[in-house]
Amino acid sequence: MTVHALVATLSLISLSTIFVIEAKANNGLLTFKVDMIHRDSPKSPLYSPSESNLNRLQRYFDYSIARVTTLSNNKLVPTTVVPTGGMFLLNISVGTPPIQTLAIADTGSDLTWTQCTPCPSCYKQDLPLFDPHLSSSYKSLPCHANPCVALGNTACSNDRNICEYNYGYADGSIVIGTLASETFTFYGGTTTTTTTTTSSTTTTTTFPRLVFGCGHNDSGTFIARETGIIGLGGGPVSFISQIGPKIGWKFSSCLVPGNTSLNTMTFGGSVSGEGVVATPLIRAEDKTYYFVTLDAISVANKRRIPYNDSAQANNTGNTFIDSGSYFTVLPTGLYNEVELDLREAIALKGVTLGGLKWCYKSESLEGFPDITFHFRGADVVLKPVNYFIRPDGDETLLCLSLLPVNGTTTIIGNRAQINFEIGYDLEANTVSFKPTDCTKQL
Numbered sequence: 001m002t003v004h005a006l007v008a009t010l011s012l013i014s015l016s017t018i019f020v021i022e023a024k025a026n027n028g029l030l031t032f033k034v035d036m037i038h039r040d041s042p043k044s045p046l047y048s049p050s051e052s053n054l055n056r057l058q059r060y061f062d063y064s065i066a067r068v069t070t071l072s073n074n075k076l077v078p079t080t081v082v083p084t085g086g087m088f089l090l091n092i093s094v095g096t097p098p099i100q101t102l103a104i105a106d107t108g109s110d111l112t113w114t115q116c117t118p119c120p121s122c123y124k125q126d127l128p129l130f131d132p133h134l135s136s137s138y139k140s141l142p143c144h145a146n147p148c149v150a151l152g153n154t155a156c157s158n159d160r161n162i163c164e165y166n167y168g169y170a171d172g173s174i175v176i177g178t179l180a181s182e183t184f185t186f187y188g189g190t191t192t193t194t195t196t197t198t199s200s201t202t203t204t205t206t207f208p209r210l211v212f213g214c215g216h217n218d219s220g221t222f223i224a225r226e227t228g229i230i231g232l233g234g235g236p237v238s239f240i241s242q243i244g245p246k247i248g249w250k251f252s253s254c255l256v257p258g259n260t261s262l263n264t265m266t267f268g269g270s271v272s273g274e275g276v277v278a279t280p281l282i283r284a285e286d287k288t289y290y291f292v293t294l295d296a297i298s299v300a301n302k303r304r305i306p307y308n309d310s311a312q313a314n315n316t317g318n319t320f321i322d323s324g325s326y327f328t329v330l331p332t333g334l335y336n337e338v339e340l341d342l343r344e345a346i347a348l349k350g351v352t353l354g355g356l357k358w359c360y361k362s363e364s365l366e367g368f369p370d371i372t373f374h375f376r377g378a379d380v381v382l383k384p385v386n387y388f389i390r391p392d393g394d395e396t397l398l399c400l401s402l403l404p405v406n407g408t409t410t411i412i413g414n415r416a417q418i419n420f421e422i423g424y425d426l427e428a429n430t431v432s433f434k435p436t437d438c439t440k441q442l
């Protein structure tokens with residue numbers, strides 16, 4: 001086993017002065033936390049101050065529907081999830097010296113990639129293209145290399161013995177390029193470095209020799225400010241699978257309400273402590289997707305509304321916890337029953353607003369019921385903030401962020417994930433939920 005070094009960079013000190021700290025916490029495993037930059041937050045280069053909240057919501061609505069349609073069509077072995085659903089960006093660097101990229105964090109796909117020179121057919125991007133010739137750590141992969149075989153849909157360039165991939169997404173986007181390995185650098189918030197002290201400086205965590213795609217022909221729904229994808233799925237070539245042994249096969253997220261504090265993703269470390277519940281993680285055949293089993297939903301503890309499908313009965317996973325969908329999407333039958341109980345519990349007259357089926361005039365969420373999602377072995381209680389949104393900054397309007405869709409798969413959207421530490425443990429095969437004030441994260 002190699003020793004995994006943590007390189008901490010203090011912002012006041014020039015970059016040439018670096019401290020190398022050996023990670024000793026968790027039996028030598030690494031734990032590091034990074035910001036998940038919401039694509040529409042002021043910190044994001046995708047932020048468009050002139051776009052109205054309502055317009056934003058319409059986009060989120062379209063993403064959510066697109067993603068569930070993709071998943072439902074082909075239930076457990078879906079093709080890769082729509083990349084436009086990319087809601088969170090990670091600030092990472094590639095190569096030596098490091099070149100900045102802002103890549104979509106996608107739990108629904110495996111391949112990590114960025115666009116490289118020469119690029120005869122790249123989509124236009126704002127940041128400079130990555131030039132492998134200028135990086136001393138770049139190495140293309142030969143055709144017989146394991147990742148080349150494991151990724152699938154690869155070909156060998158006859159003359160050069162270089163692995164070429166062709167990776168398709170469900171919305172028709174295609175990325176084509178050279179499979180290679182590189183050094184990746186993550187800029188984090190707090191990193192736990194020893195069992196006794198927690199450092200709260202800005203840290204830099206570096207991984208050498210990560211397999212990634214150097215894109216030369218990429219087309220589809222990508223936009224200029226996105227410079228690639230970090231594949232957080234569970235397949236053999238994903239970022240998570242590659243760094244898995246170093247982080248104990250664990251990662252977690254904590255999403256905040258509003259835009260005043262930061263969403264975080266933590267690689268390594270368990271979600272534990274008071275109030276944690278865990279449900280079995282169901283891996284699809286190709287291991288990319290993280291499914292869980294939802295048995296029932298109840299509103300205000302009134303009655304259990306059963307999910308009622310065969311995947312649930314067989315415990316093969318019927319629910320996808322999504323990094324890219326804003327809304328929570330339920331099969332129509334289930335949604336209708338939930339709505340029925342909600343209407344009974346909330347004695348206010350509803351209005352519709354575009355695609356949002358169900359809005360209320362109300363200034364406060366006071367007295368609104370909790371909704372319990374009964375995952376197998378884990379009851380997760382959603383507060384009104386998890387299932388209501390305020391569109392267009394209108395302080396009196398509340399809209400339900402649950403949507404009905406024809407299909408059999410449920411998607412747990414970003415809104416429902418607010419103020420939960422959600423931990424994926426690919427070793428124990430569990431997904432854990434811990435109610436947490438994510439704005440109070442270090």
Ligand SMILES: *[C@@H]1O[C@H](CO)[C@@H](O)[C@H](O)[C@H]1NC(C)=O
Nearest residue numbers: 037043044045091092100187
């Ligand atoms: C990304 O990280 C670098 C290095 O810490 C920093 O200079 C840059 O401002 C960050 N960019 C964003 C969009 O957060």
Ligand SMILES: *[C@@H]1O[C@H](CO)[C@@H](O)[C@H](O)[C@H]1NC(C)=O
Nearest residue numbers: 120121174176216217218219
């Ligand atoms: C790019 O890929 C498309 C298929 O997605 C192909 O038709 C086209 O010829 C390729 N372009 C180049 C320059 O290789």
Ligand SMILES: *[C@@H]1O[C@H](CO)[C@@H](O)[C@H](O)[C@H]1NC(C)=O
Nearest residue numbers: 040041042053258259260393
């Ligand atoms: C933050 O959110 C509030 C409430 O939704 C909104 O009024 C404000 O414009 C947002 N700020 C930025 C910088 O996006």
Ligand SMILES: *[C@@H]1O[C@H](CO)[C@@H](O)[C@H](O)[C@H]1NC(C)=O
Nearest residue numbers: 305306307308309333334337
């Ligand atoms: C669940 O399925 C059973 C048998 O298929 C059916 O009798 C029952 O009405 C269904 N319940 C709901 C809430 O759809």
Ligand SMILES: *[C@@H]1O[C@H](CO)[C@@H](O)[C@H](O)[C@H]1NC(C)=O
Nearest residue numbers: 309310311312313314315316
């Ligand atoms: C669930 O199991 C039943 C009986 O074993 C089988 O007929 C059905 O196809 C299974 N459903 C799924 C989604 O695997």
Ligand SMILES: *[C@@H]1O[C@H](CO)[C@@H](O)[C@H](O)[C@H]1NC(C)=O
Nearest residue numbers: 065069332333404405406407
């Ligand atoms: C959902 O299914 C119902 C009944 O089969 C159909 O009337 C409706 O148009 C469908 N909705 C969508 C969005 O496909």
